[in-house]
Amino acid sequence: MTQAPFPTPKLGEPYLLTPGPLTTDSRVKEAMLRDWGSWDADFRAMTRSLCDQLVTLAGHGDDFACVPMQGSGSYCVEAMLGTFVPRNGKVLVLANGAYGLRAAETLRVMGRAYTLIDKGDYMPPRGDEVAAALDADPAITHVMAIHCETSSGILNPVAEISDAVRSRGRKLLVDSMSAFGAIDMTGIHYAAMVSSANKCIEGVPGFGFVIARNSELDAAKGNCHSLSLDVHAQWTNMVKSGQWRYTPPTHVVAAFLEALHIHAAEGGVAARGARYTRNRDVMVAGMRDLGFETLLKDRWLSPIIVTFFCPADPHFVFTKFYDLMKSKGFIIYPGKLTVVDSFRIGVIGRMDEHVMRRVVQAAKECLAELGVTSAAPPAQALAERAKLAA
Ligand SMILES: *Cc1c(COP(=O)(O)O)cnc(C)c1O
Numbered sequence: 001m002t003q004a005p006f007p008t009p010k011l012g013e014p015y016l017l018t019p020g021p022l023t024t025d026s027r028v029k030e031a032m033l034r035d036w037g038s039w040d041a042d043f044r045a046m047t048r049s050l051c052d053q054l055v056t057l058a059g060h061g062d063d064f065a066c067v068p069m070q071g072s073g074s075y076c077v078e079a080m081l082g083t084f085v086p087r088n089g090k091v092l093v094l095a096n097g098a099y100g101l102r103a104a105e106t107l108r109v110m111g112r113a114y115t116l117i118d119k120g121d122y123m124p125p126r127g128d129e130v131a132a133a134l135d136a137d138p139a140i141t142h143v144m145a146i147h148c149e150t151s152s153g154i155l156n157p158v159a160e161i162s163d164a165v166r167s168r169g170r171k172l173l174v175d176s177m178s179a180f181g182a183i184d185m186t187g188i189h190y191a192a193m194v195s196s197a198n199k200c201i202e203g204v205p206g207f208g209f210v211i212a213r214n215s216e217l218d219a220a221k222g223n224c225h226s227l228s229l230d231v232h233a234q235w236t237n238m239v240k241s242g243q244w245r246y247t248p249p250t251h252v253v254a255a256f257l258e259a260l261h262i263h264a265a266e267g268g269v270a271a272r273g274a275r276y277t278r279n280r281d282v283m284v285a286g287m288r289d290l291g292f293e294t295l296l297k298d299r300w301l302s303p304i305i306v307t308f309f310c311p312a313d314p315h316f317v318f319t320k321f322y323d324l325m326k327s328k329g330f331i332i333y334p335g336k337l338t339v340v341d342s343f344r345i346g347v348i349g350r351m352d353e354h355v356m357r358r359v360v361q362a363a364k365e366c367l368a369e370l371g372v373t374s375a376a377p378p379a380q381a382l383a384e385r386a387k388l389a390a
Contacts, residue, residue, distance in 0.1 A: 022349030044242035076208030097151035127160030206252030286360030291375030310378030
């Protein structure tokens with residue numbers, strides 16, 4: 001009998017169809033079964049290897065550095081903004097969902113000037129409107145873009161945004177939290193970008209990392225308002241001593257190195273992206289066969305997470321659907337739209353298209369158990385989607 005390439009999680013352990021924390025390989029979990037001294041040469045070598053591998057994975061050489069930071073992704077976004085935006089700088093934030101709005105809120109709390117292009121729940125910010133906003137306001141020094149806006153699952157057109165920013169001599173900061181490692185970023189010119197351990201590299205939560213030009217890191221000295229979230233200070237300390245400034249999540253780092261090893265063995269960014277794309281295609285086709293409709297048109301669907309409208313049928317109650325899916329071994333994700341009811345299904349993590357077929361089968365059984373005869377969304381939802389540019 002041939003072994004499934006992606007073994008089922010332990011009995012009773014559901015698949016996480018969520019954008020991180022996500023389902024990890026058992027080897028990643030097993031890598032955490034030993035303790036490391038944070039000051040020891042072995043752990044310093046692990047940190048060094050992690051940073052080198054991430055710079056390479058991002059497609060860069062010696063002119064870029066990777067600086068890991070303790071905490072969840074939002075801590076690292078805050079660290080990036082606080083470190084690279086000078087206190088007298090001004091940021092144009094491009095928002096089309098919760099994470100863009102969180103970046104703006106972060107700037108507000110730390111007292112940095114910003115202006116917001118808010119496209120609502122999911123409309124993509126486009127290069128031409130970014131160009132117009134930059135032309136209209138010479139005070140803007142930086143643009144903050146979200147690569148995959150995980151709240152709707154839209155893959156934002158960061159390449160065209162990058163062109164607009166570059167041609168106007170401003171600096172781009174990218175939240176590539178849920179895209180880095182699965183989506184190629186070459187051709188996107190950023191001063192700094194941020195991602196975290198528990199998304200497309202398939203590690204466990206506990207730290208994130210900033211990848212930036214050395215020259216930008218150099219220039220960022222003294223900018224930060226915060227002691228512990230200062231990326232420049234973390235970087236100089238790592239260059240000097242090989243150590244994180246404060247207690248690193250040692251077990252998480254060990255797990256992440258195993259996750260990087262698995263990522264490389266799979267074939268790197270291209271192969272990871274191809275598996276997720278296949279996951280999405282199989283899952284979306286199956287769900288559409290059941291009558292579900294996606295929020296986004298195909299062009300904007302990321303291979304990360306997909307938003308579906310809740311069916312109009314009054315027998316469909318999301319919390320019941322959620323519980324039934326969970327009883328069949330799948331944790332799905334509630335929606336985050338303000339206008340219409342929705343839910344999300346993530347396709348990242350240690351799973352392949354065979355798992356996706358089981359997800360669709362489970363959804364079909366759940367509809368039957370709920371007595372839902374049609375998964376079609378309400379007319380209002382389709383009207384909403386019709387607003388989305390082609
Ligand atoms: C996951 C994620 C974050 C970080 O969220 P945390 O809950 O703080 O880890 C930030 N931006 C995007 C786009 C994300 O997907």
